[in-house]
Amino acid sequence: MADSSGKKSRIAIVGGGLVGAMQACYMAQRGYTVDLYESREDIRRAEHVAGRSINLALSVRGRSALRHIGLEEEVVKSGIPMHARLIHSLDGKKSAQPYGTKGEAILSVDRRKLNELLLSAAEKVESVTMHFHHRLSQLDLDNGILHFTDKNDHKVEAHADLIFGCDGAYSCVRRQLMRKTLIDFSQEYIPHGYMELCVPPVPGTDGQHNMEINYLHIWPRNEFMMIALPNQDGSFTLTLFMPFKEFEGIKAQGDEGVLAFFEKYFPDAIEKIGVQSLKETYNSSTHLPLVSIKCSPYHYQDKAVIMGDASHAMVPFYGQGMNCGFEDCLVFNEIMDQFDGDFAKVLPHYSTFRGPDAKAICDLAMYNYVEMRSLVNSRWFLFRKKVDWLLNWFLPSKYIPLYSMVTFSRIRYHMVINKWKKQDKIVNNGLILLGLSSLGMLVWLISRGRQMQIGKLTEMLTERIQDFF
Amino acid sequence: MADSSGKKSRIAIVGGGLVGAMQACYMAQRGYTVDLYESREDIRRAEHVAGRSINLALSVRGRSALRHIGLEEEVVKSGIPMHARLIHSLDGKKSAQPYGTKGEAILSVDRRKLNELLLSAAEKVESVTMHFHHRLSQLDLDNGILHFTDKNDHKVEAHADLIFGCDGAYSCVRRQLMRKTLIDFSQEYIPHGYMELCVPPVPGTDGQHNMEINYLHIWPRNEFMMIALPNQDGSFTLTLFMPFKEFEGIKAQGDEGVLAFFEKYFPDAIEKIGVQSLKETYNSSTHLPLVSIKCSPYHYQDKAVIMGDASHAMVPFYGQGMNCGFEDCLVFNEIMDQFDGDFAKVLPHYSTFRGPDAKAICDLAMYNYVEMRSLVNSRWFLFRKKVDWLLNWFLPSKYIPLYSMVTFSRIRYHMVINKWKKQDKIVNNGLILLGLSSLGMLVWLISRGRQMQIGKLTEMLTERIQDFF
Incomplete structure (x- = not known):
């Protein structure tokens, strides 16, 4: 041309x-x-x-x-398509956190x-x-x-x-x-490296996924974490993120060390990966820098x-x-x-x-x-996610959660940060205001001596709040 | 070994x-x-x-x-030895700011x-x-x-x-x-580059310096600045710091541009450098990055x-x-x-x-x-330098100005920053407190109806403060 x-x-x-x-x-x-x-x-x-x-x-x-x-x-x-994060808790419980507010999904390719x-x-x-x-x-x-x-x-x-x-x-x-x-x-290198592992399809099937398919699986463990994305052949690719020191420390303990580590932090993943495969892959692969x-x-x-x-x-x-x-x-x-x-x-x-x-x-x-690694475990974070979801539901064009702006829009990244900071400030201030006015109302009611009714009201509110969480 | x-x-x-x-x-x-x-x-x-x-x-x-x-x-x-900064103002005035609190000097080598x-x-x-x-x-x-x-x-x-x-x-x-x-x-490159110029010894002398010798000369002009250090042969080396764009803008205007620029910002340096030498050096040398x-x-x-x-x-x-x-x-x-x-x-x-x-x-x-480039021009900065000097005089082992810690001690640099931030906070808070209590006293005195005496007191104080600056 x-x-x-x-x-x-x-x-x-x-x-x-x-x-x-x-x-x-x-x-x-x-x-x-x-x-x-x-x-x-x-x-x-x-x-x-x-x-x-x-x-x-x-x-x-x-x-x-x-x-x-x-x-x-x-x-x-x-x-x-992966519509949500699926959080694997240490106790084996799983909970989904939708990525989008309108059923959007990211794609594992x-x-x-x-x-x-x-x-x-x-x-x-x-x-x-x-x-x-x-x-x-x-x-x-x-x-x-x-x-x-x-x-x-x-x-x-x-x-x-x-x-x-x-x-x-x-x-x-x-x-x-x-x-x-x-x-x-x-x-800038971060202290964490990564290593890839594999969850094969259900044995004896023609490529049936061995975990819930339409999710990005996350095992958040604060200092480290593991994620899994589904593949078309029925397998999952797991990525373990961990400080270099930990990787080496576990390796130094050989096969038993690997198993003990997974039993402690990712017990539900061992069987799916397979004990033998886990030991072999862990000890034969190198962890790579980020x-x-x-x-x-x-x-x-x-x-x-x-x-x-x-x-x-x-x-x-x-x-x-x-x-x-x-x-x-x-x-x-x-x-x-x-x-x-x-x-x-x-x-x-x-x-x-x-x-x-x-x-x-x-x-x-x-x-x-x-x-x-950590915030997805925090109550405040989960609560804020729900507030985000609610606000977006009320004001779909005005209020877009951070993750959605990054992932489901083409808003320029640097504008995303600006918009996020602004939104975040308003919401946090709003929540504080809401909290204070609730407190004010409570005090006012108590001062009116209507303790009996208050007792009932509080009970009702507590139930509602627990539902919300 | x-x-x-x-x-x-x-x-x-x-x-x-x-x-x-x-x-x-x-x-x-x-x-x-x-x-x-x-x-x-x-x-x-x-x-x-x-x-x-x-x-x-x-x-x-x-x-x-x-x-x-x-x-x-x-x-x-x-x-x-250079005992002080010698600040060249635009109007030709020169004022010295000692480096040390005990007559210390840095050495031009x-x-x-x-x-x-x-x-x-x-x-x-x-x-x-x-x-x-x-x-x-x-x-x-x-x-x-x-x-x-x-x-x-x-x-x-x-x-x-x-x-x-x-x-x-x-x-x-x-x-x-x-x-x-x-x-x-x-x-990280800064927007400023630098260029070196020369002030030769007084003509006809055997290497007599053409400016005050025991100083580091500074021409602070906010967006740019020039400094000069004495050499043993009677000359000074001048370094002009300026954004790359300015360097090129002036160069594009040729000999006249250089002269006009120096007449506007460094009039007292032209004669010392020499008109011919200034034009030649400026236009033949490249400005280097920092x-x-x-x-x-x-x-x-x-x-x-x-x-x-x-x-x-x-x-x-x-x-x-x-x-x-x-x-x-x-x-x-x-x-x-x-x-x-x-x-x-x-x-x-x-x-x-x-x-x-x-x-x-x-x-x-x-x-x-x-x-x-700029703070040495500011009244607040100069006032703080004097406060630093006073405090160091009262508490020589406790209170050391930032410049002294960096230049005249072997306190680890990262400790210098910590110490500086701590000192700075205390002093600023102290000054605010002092200001507020003075104000309080003033209000109290006025409320007592002693306006006449106050008038005299204020006058006296103003004089003292002006002396101090």
Whole structure:
């Protein structure tokens, strides 16, 4: 495609993960010639894909981005809706907390299948060329030259007018960008790591799920927690989040240590995982770190820009990593429309516009790191959830709970935080006021000497309140 | 030297700047075999040293570190004491603000001379070998192998039991460390850059200073500022701090723009710099960025540790960059004593112990970035400085002003912040109380109908207060 100056532009995308593959679709759709470079093999031909989590929670932002390239329906069809959190208490009790106020659901999707679908969709367009086994070694940003090392350790040189760095949290493009221009950057590891386990389908069935299917299961245990998402083959993927120290401490105690730990904290999960499988998986897998990465700006002149995890890696506790990355592509596309594809205007505007939003969702994910582990256990938190639900029911367009704004809307993330803080203050003040006036009324009634009636009234109120909880 | 296990240890220091050269002295003093690698040429033989600022303010922490390797006296001898800030107002008025409460001074020292002195001191020790023109390209941390590129682009391999990364804010050792271990890291550029100018000695004299010599001169102008430190040759080095945008805006206007800008904001400096020199220097030099870098931890196992700017680069507004880097060496040495040179204990302890202090001084330097530009102009700030001085005079051991704790003590930086916040709260509350009780007294007196006497009293008090300001 010719840009506004009439010059034909060649696009290079570094990274063929979820965001890189999607961005290839977007740029191909606009008519550009696209080269996509991926350091690993083509996952569509791979036997085993290492490293990353197996399933992901797709929500409105991700779906909007998929819709725009005509893939939403296909992805949704193969996803499993999760309408609520299902909290597993230590005593074996389970309680559901709906995600949406209007029956909305998030979707459990298979990372690998989604990635394959995106790669195939991009490849279908004639102007897109895929280059696997191409590891970026250096970038000459000013001249648009990319240096790769291929499968046979040969050096490969490529050219592009615009380079997209979609190469993940440890982005090589970002590193090269930081050498050319002043970039504020931070990376922060949390004390928790994660490990994946598996709950297989009910034995002897053709893939029947062994726990309630349409839920995101959570075992909140304050200092650590476990979650489970359903897979299409009838299994669940469990993710255990725990401080590194704990992981190692338990490992040091061998098989018995693992079992004792699960018996203490996740007794209802042992049988479902299977004792043997639990011991083997725990002791043979490594626990992986979780990092939060922010940076600003995202671009260098009209030459290069980073997107997805390369520009904002977040801890996974809001399920927004992929959704935010996908929305990056959609936002970039909207800005391309706005500036008629003039990269010299599009890139700086994208940095300025998207930066505060990416920072906001990184911060919210960190906040949810606390909320998911402990707050879901707290009475006040549960009470506030119900108040949120009630207020939203009364004022559906005015009052939207935080989780809904993040997950079921495209309100800009940084606006979500502003709106949330404002709402939260009003509600908390309102509750305090309500409490005080109730107290006032009670005192007034007592002072009138109507103790008998009060006794009855209190009894009645207590019953109602208990129902509500 | 043999470590606690009886093994002889070979030390590699990457970076021959101020901190690297000092650390070489410290480790040599402990009897280790030391190799110091520096990417540039030997500055003792260089004609011109590029990049870094010309003079620095040495204070107690830096002096303590120099004392321990027997160099304090020599450095102090060639430094110029600065007892006070000399504030240049826009109207040409000058006012002094003493640094210390007991006549203490900070010392203007020549960066290059100090570096040369430290290199020579290290080289005097037989067990120290210097390798200039050695640019680190890669580190094999687990096996203690360092890969360098030399002057002729040849590859050089070296071995060490312990590696010190003293290679500055853009440290290559840190980058390699970050690949091996989880390191929290942040870098933040401020909107201001800096540029150096020069006030030559009085013409026709043998190096007579053209401004008051024993001061650090400051021209605070809120959005930007200029400072000047005296040099031994009779000149002053001026540093102009200004947002990048302003620098470029003025440059775009050519010679006339520079002159108009100085006439508006620094009229008293034009003649001293010289019109011709001002135009030439301004338009031919580039303005350089200022970055704040924090990270944690500083080490990898018992193999490597970073020190100085490599571990904590700070904006220069507290004059503590070098002092903190020197104190790193002293603190490391103290911890070596404490753990009898057992690197496996020394390195993690150094990370844990020094981390909060480095973070604190980076934050304080950022705070002073505001204070120096604007607060020194504010009446409240000046009043508080006087209150600080009075309180310190009454309670010398209990009440120490912030600047004194940072500059004239070795109180740990993070304790300085704690102490400061506590003191500040007490003083502010005290002042409010004093104000309120004065008001109360006044009201009481007025209500007693003694207006005549009050009139006289008020007059008297006003005079006293004006004197105090």
